[in-house]
Amino acid sequence: MTNFPLGVAVAVDGNANLLSNQQRQTIVSGNFSQISAENQMKMSYYNESTFANPLADQMISWAKTNNLSVHGHALVWHPDYQQPSWAKNPGSDFKTKFINHVRGVATKHKGQVVSWDVVNEALYDPADAGGQSAPPQAEYYRHSVFHNQYNGPSYIVEAFKTARQADPTAELYYNDFNTEENGNKTTGLVNLITYLKQQQAPIDGVGFQMHVLPDWASMASIEASWQKIINLDPRLKIKLTELDVRVNNKYSNPPKVISSCNNCPELQQQKQRYKDIIAAYYRIVPADRRGGITIWGIADPDSWFASDPDWPLLWNASLQPKPAFDGVKEALQAGQ
Numbered sequence: 025m026t027n028f029p030l031g032v033a034v035a036v037d038g039n040a041n042l043l044s045n046q047q048r049q050t051i052v053s054g055n056f057s058q059i060s061a062e063n064q065m066k067m068s069y070y071n072e073s074t075f076a077n078p079l080a081d082q083m084i085s086w087a088k089t090n091n092l093s094v095h096g097h098a099l100v101w102h103p104d105y106q107q108p109s110w111a112k113n114p115g116s117d118f119k120t121k122f123i124n125h126v127r128g129v130a131t132k133h134k135g136q137v138v139s140w141d142v143v144n145e146a147l148y149d150p151a152d153a154g155g156q157s158a159p160p161q162a163e164y165y166r167h168s169v170f171h172n173q174y175n176g177p178s179y180i181v182e183a184f185k186t187a188r189q190a191d192p193t194a195e196l197y198y199n200d201f202n203t204e205e206n207g208n209k210t211t212g213l214v215n216l217i218t219y220l221k222q223q224q225a226p227i228d229g230v231g232f233q234m235h236v237l238p239d240w241a242s243m244a245s246i247e248a249s250w251q252k253i254i255n256l257d258p259r260l261k262i263k264l265t266e267l268d269v270r271v272n273n274k275y276s277n278p279p280k281v282i283s284s285c286n287n288c289p290e291l292q293q294q295k296q297r298y299k300d301i302i303a304a305y306y307r308i309v310p311a312d313r314r315g316g317i318t319i320w321g322i323a324d325p326d327s328w329f330a331s332d333p334d335w336p337l338l339w340n341a342s343l344q345p346k347p348a349f350d351g352v353k354e355a356l357q358a359g360q
């Protein structure tokens with residue numbers, strides 16, 4: 025359907041388990057060319073010494089059987105609840121264990137994944153700061169355990185170099201959220217990518233997660249943010265790695281929140297928002313620099329926003345396509 029990967033995040037546990045759900049399998053294999061594990065390839069899901077991860081193996085083999093590629097998510101990510109024990113309780117061997125993880129996981133999946141989010145969310149975010157106060161604009165880094173143990177961002181360089189060595193053919197991405205707002209975090213992103221290039225980190229692209237609200241970020245901000253990365257380097261790719269579009273905006277003043285949505289009119293606005301984003305992707309990102317677009321989940325009840333409540337995805341609770349599905353389809357057809 026598209027000449028770039030069109031992906032979807034899948035679960036391999038719980039109610040939305042792809043491996044045991046025929047309807048979801050049909051949706052994924054019939055509409056997409058790539059999958060990301062929503063959770064299963066995060067750090068803590070791997071055995072710390074053998075890197076065994078049977079569910080990831082099953083997911084990858086399902087993808088292969090169905091002719092889908094796999095985008096690896098993620099070699100390095102900071103949140104406590106999915107950290108291996110060596111990162112929860114860092115000791116003097118921290119750097120050895122860190123490199124060992126990146127090398128071990130990238131080697132295990134060599135030839136199985138076409139791309140990796142090598143480092144996820146290394147930038148400071150005021151909405152997810154864990155008590156950290158705003159750093160100076162020029163060094164907009166999150167003080168994660170990795171940053172603290174390495175005393176700065178050199179762990180990111182180390183992760184990219186190690187991943188490239190372990191799997192020379194996978195495309196390597198830096199991935200983050202709220203970087204489409206064209207504000208401080210976007211400047212932080214530009215500075216980070218500039219630093220990575222100076223350090224000769226083998227980076228192939230930048231992932232914009234794109235968990236967007238109905239009216240935020242503006243299309244002008246989104247386009248300007250992508251453009252900044254495009255301008256930075258003639259070959260960096262842009263990938264929309266975790267696209268979802270909420271119906272509600274609890275942050276607006278006054279909040280714009282509905283509590284149920286059965287064919288609610290807001291779904292038309294959501295459709296248009298998906299269309300606008302994909303149309304902008306075609307317009308702003310040159311064809312040879314499109315790393316692809318991935319939707320962050322299959323059906324609304326699978327979404328990490330489901331309990332808000334919200335309905336951010338392309339299929340509804342009955343696994344029927346929503347107006348947003350038509351919007352994506354129309355935008356992709358128009359872009360070809």
Ligand code: G3I
Pocket residue numbers: 037038062063066105106144201233266327328
């Ligand atoms: O697997 C356990 C299960 O055994 C347990 O009974 C249950 C009880 O809480 O938890 C299950 O784990 C949950 C896991 O999802 C799998 O369903 C975790 O609690 C829950 O925190 C986890 O949430 C995921 C979150 O990342 C944290 O890893 C979301 O599904 C996932 O959508 C979200 O994805 C992230 C991206 O990786 C990075 N960008 C932001 C995005 C949204 O936060």
